[in-house]
Amino acid sequence: MKISRRDLFVKLGKGAAYVAVLASLPKIAWAKWNAKAFASTDLKAAIEAKYGNMSISDSDKVILDAPEIAENGSVVPITVSSSLPNVSSMSIFVEKNPTPLVTSFAMGKNSINEVSIRIRMGTTSNVVLLVEADGKLHRAQQEVKVTIGGCGG
Amino acid sequence: MKVKVKAKEKDGVVKAKVLIKHAMETGRRKDKKGVIIPAHHVTEVKAEYKGATIFSAEFGAGVSKDPFVKFQFKGKAGDQVSVSATDNKGQTGKSEATIK
Numbered sequence: 001m002k003i004s005r006r007d008l009f010v011k012l013g014k015g016a017a018y019v020a021v022l023a024s025l026p027k028i029a030w031a032k033w034n035a036k037a038f039a040s041t042d043l044k045a046a047i048e049a050k051y052g053n054m055s056i057s058d059s060d061k062v063i064l065d066a067p068e069i070a071e072n073g074s075v076v077p078i079t080v081s082s083s084l085p086n087v088s089s090m091s092i093f094v095e096k097n098p099t100p101l102v103t104s105f106a107m108g109k110n111s112i113n114e115v116s117i118r119i120r121m122g123t124t125s126n127v128v129l130l131v132e133a134d135g136k137l138h139r140a141q142q143e144v145k146v147t148i149g150g151c152g153g
Numbered sequence: 154m155k156v157k158v159k160a161k162e163k164d165g166v167v168k169a170k171v172l173i174k175h176a177m178e179t180g181r182r183k184d185k186k187g188v189i190i191p192a193h194h195v196t197e198v199k200a201e202y203k204g205a206t207i208f209s210a211e212f213g214a215g216v217s218k219d220p221f222v223k224f225q226f227k228g229k230a231g232d233q234v235s236v237s238a239t240d241n242k243g244q245t246g247k248s249e250a251t252i253k
Contacts (some may be wrong), residue, residue, distance in 0.1 A: 099213055103213060103215070103216055104211045105209070106209045106210070110227040111208055111225070111226050112166060112227065114224075114225050115208075115222065116224075117216065117220070117221070118217040118220070120215050
């Protein structure tokens with residue numbers, strides 16, 4: 001295959017740029033972002049992608065604090081907490097969002113299990129909190145009414 | 154990516170507030186020409202205290218623009234807490250605060 005000199009230099013340049021980008025990537029060790037769970041378009045699939053087949057039971061020891069009515073679906077304040085011992089993670093799902101898994105928090109030894117965040121809701125939906133402790137999932141859920149949807153649609 | 158952290162201790166409990174300046178594009182919005190604006194959002198946030206990760210979060214596009222997170226841990230005033238964040242394009246931001 002005959003390749004012009006111009007093409008050759010373009011290819012070399014792109015190759016060099018590629019190597020330069022790879023070399024400059026941050027060296028912090030990041031936890032692997034769970035792409036599959038975050039891309040799941042269905043609540044059940046998202047939970048399975050995140051937690052596999054762990055048993056789920058409703059519990060009054062996990063608390064989902066969410067408004068009854070969210071005026072603005074772009075910014076819905078949520079606080080999640082749990083009094084259970086050995087909590088390893090807490091995850092928030094919005095059932096009717098295009099991709100239900102919104103966020104997941106990994107708790108450490110000296111963490112106190114209470115986190116607040118602002119999330120987006122596309123429409124009135126069930127918000128589900130799953131707290132992982134001792135290999136089991138403990139659930140709390142609440143419907144949040146949304147007057148103006150927040151997914152930018 | 155700009156990250157701001159504030160932390161205050163009371164009775165051995167540190168309450169930290171983190172604000173990250175980020176558009177958090179969901180990948181569902183269209184621009185004026187009707188072309189989809191690609192997804193660009195924070196994917197992970199990590200908080201470190203005394204050399205250990207005391208809290209970390211994975212974010213999807215469902216987290217609001219300019220993510221604001223509050224978390225708590227056992228700690229002491231005078232110590233440092235640092236928070237770093239990364240997004241799906243590999244951009245990163247980091248900030249440190251002395252616990253008040």
